[in-house]
Amino acid sequence: MDRISHLPDEIIQHIGSFLSAKEAAFSTVLSKRWINLFTIITYLHFDCMEENANFTDFVNRVLALPASHRVRKCFLNCCMWLGDNNSDHAVKYDLINRCLRAVLKLGVLVFKLLLDGRKVQYSLPFELFTCETITKLSLGRHFDIDNLPENALLPALKTLYLDTIKFFDFGGNCAFKMLLDACVVLEDLTICGVNWELWRWSRIVSSLSIKRLYIIREDWPSFVDSDFQIIIFHVPNLEYLYYSDVPKHFLNVNLNSLVRAKLHLIPGPGRDYKWEEGDETLFQPMNLIHGLRNVEYLNMDVPTLEMFTVFRESLPVFEKLFHLYVNLLTLPYFCWVVGLHILIQKSPNLKILTINGPLHYYRGIFVGPEVCPCLWEYSFLMLCPLEVLTITVYKGCPEELIQMKLILEKLSYLKEVKVHSPATGERKLKLIADLEKLPRASSMCEFKVVQ
Template sequence: MEDMFNRLPNPIISHILSFLPTKEAASTSVLSKRWRLLFISVTNLDFEGDEESPTFVGFVDRVLALQGNAKLNRFSLNFTDYPDPDTVTGWILNVLKRGVSEIVLSVSDYPLPPEIFVSKSLVKLKLEGGEGLSFTADVAKVLLPKVKTLEIESVEFEEGGVGFVKLLSGCPVLEELVLMNLGWEHWKSCSVLAKSLKRLKFFCEDNDENPKSVSFDTPNLVYLEYSDNIAKKYPKVKFNSLVEAHISLRLTEDQSADAVSDEEDEYFYESDDGEVKDMAGNATNFFKGICNVQILYLSAKTLEVLAFCCEATPVFNNLIQLTVESDEEFGWDSLPGLLKNCPNLETLVFKGLVHKRTKGCGEMCLCKPLKDPSYISSSTVKVLKIILSVHIDDEGSEVEEIKHFLEKMPQLDQLIVYFDISYEHSVFELSKKLQSIPRIASPKCNIQVISQNLSLSSTVPSSLTKKWSAPPKEEYTWFLKAVT
């Protein structure tokens, strides 16, 4: 085997070494002069050090010196032992001179050098700070003409939002942007302005801070993940090309506690002394901005925001698939109005059915006496998918909810209930209960109840068909997508 490996061409061996941890790849350089030359041509360098590696700095220095000016593809540095800034800057300048195309930095207490923001070779830049990794006011200019992917996590911008705007403006061909753990205590407003951007992941910490203003000017964006406390306002939201969005907007804990509704289903905020307060924020403009989306995922907290922080629910004419997360602490008050405004919806996915009992569910569930029909009886949904994580014996209300959907939704072609843990007994029990429904709104509906190891299907009122094997992959890809 060793002789076969040695007979491989040098470029192939160097390529293989590039996928090994740098420490292991470097150890091959002592085998022979040939292997030393092979390591010099390795194009990916990944360094990880900690307090238990006192020789780490010396190791990085030796590797970089050994490689000289050889072309480099990726340089990754994960250093948890508070490095000397001048040492790290020396390493970065070294790889920048060698035309590196990808830099990944996970370093604490380090002011990023201005040179990293004027690279003509970088295509991907990932910056992650445990604490103290900062974009300082010393960065006078940003010019990254080739950067297509930018990932920022826990980075402090000493100029606040101004520094962030400067960074984005210097990336004219940026296609993917990831923003993680932004802290609103450092900057109150954010504007994502990137005409070329196609994918955006925006995650802010769940704390007691609300941003004052958040804007998006990304006309070519096709994919969005957005998780944040609701902003006071959304002055500009431009998502002309949006196809898929995962939204998790939320109230702070205090704001959620103050949210109430009256007998007329009017939603407002009330202080402890009964005084009515203004909305915590206004998300109307944000939801109008995403109304062209085709595939939408909403957290349970987002349903609360829709109920209490939206003047009106926009019409989602292009929406064909909607996934809704349910939680026993949050109601479905906004769901009837939302579904009513999705005239072309074909697939509806529920991740759980348990939710807070409120006055606003309407015809969506059996929490309260039925009111005037709102959506469910005129539903256009053809495929209903439900993800359950409980034994049905323990949660009879979920069975009744599923029966309610079958009895009321007239266009259903398929109902799929997925138990995300192997509950074979629950699969059988639920299948039997659904078979016993005397009348369903759509008699052509095919019903599937599946778990990881068992799948039962039927078309009411025909008998059940049993499959004693794992469901075909296509049966549960929707589930995997719905929960990621």
């Protein structure tokens, strides 16, 4: 009995990936089981940031692979290889596409392409949009997709990652819509570096199969008076949404199955990303907010909470909201009166509140070092059914103890208060003792101090 025959197929395939084609052919004689296993290449990899090998040689090796071979994963990073000489970019792009076509013919499952399309216009080969085997596709960056073949179909694609890609209409057909229509089993869609205003498209994000959607803006526009963000979301089976953008106007929103959402919504950088009274005349995000009314978990930051204040009169009741996560680390002395108390009042079934940051207190000349005006009464907590409160930054200073006391006196259903503190040894013991001395409206409330 040899030493490797009992190993799982995946490990034998990995071993076989280190053999040359000639060595793999000889090895198949030793076992019938290996005949198909050693024709599977686990990973084709070219990274111009790491490898000294010439890309032309790499392509030639790929083109020389027998048609009987199969490729599981392929990663091509050609940014640095393209260089700054514009004159030969077209030739290099042609070589990239020759390699891409060859890999597609080898039945690739996972493919990632990274290049810089700003020098010369680059077009993906049509074969990419009719690949029957690919399950995970990542494309970037700075190139356009303006046309797809009429028979575009990616029947196995479940994960699609687009990094700084622009889409355009071609002959009246929206390339973005055609791409989504071709991905009939797509579950995860990420659009990173999205700039809707640079696209010429139908402004419709529609898919019946997508379950997780990530939309991430990197370059924030300096203007807010354009209608470029009139968008329709029709993703009725979406379960998770991460949305970072300027929420201008949502004509129609279908998020009926949404369970979890993470939001970073700002009006643009002109006012340091701050929302102001009167923004309701410039922005119309309420269709989006109403689309979130069935979420069970909601994660948001300070600018998004400020938006909730501006549109407080139109906010829906979040009947199913169970866990609210608020990120205050970017602005740790954020005043609770802005947004948070409104959202808590609109969440009648909220059980878990996580504050990613410190408890809020105010060091003011007139108010003193104890209680901020926004929290003098904490009346918005009296009807809150909260059971678990987590504070991720807690030092145990007198001001924090005062805030904690006022909170505990209002929350009648509280079962656990978890605080994250760097304190150790005797300092940690004192911190725990100070917390235990605080009066509580709930007899079930216990403290947990973790690092």
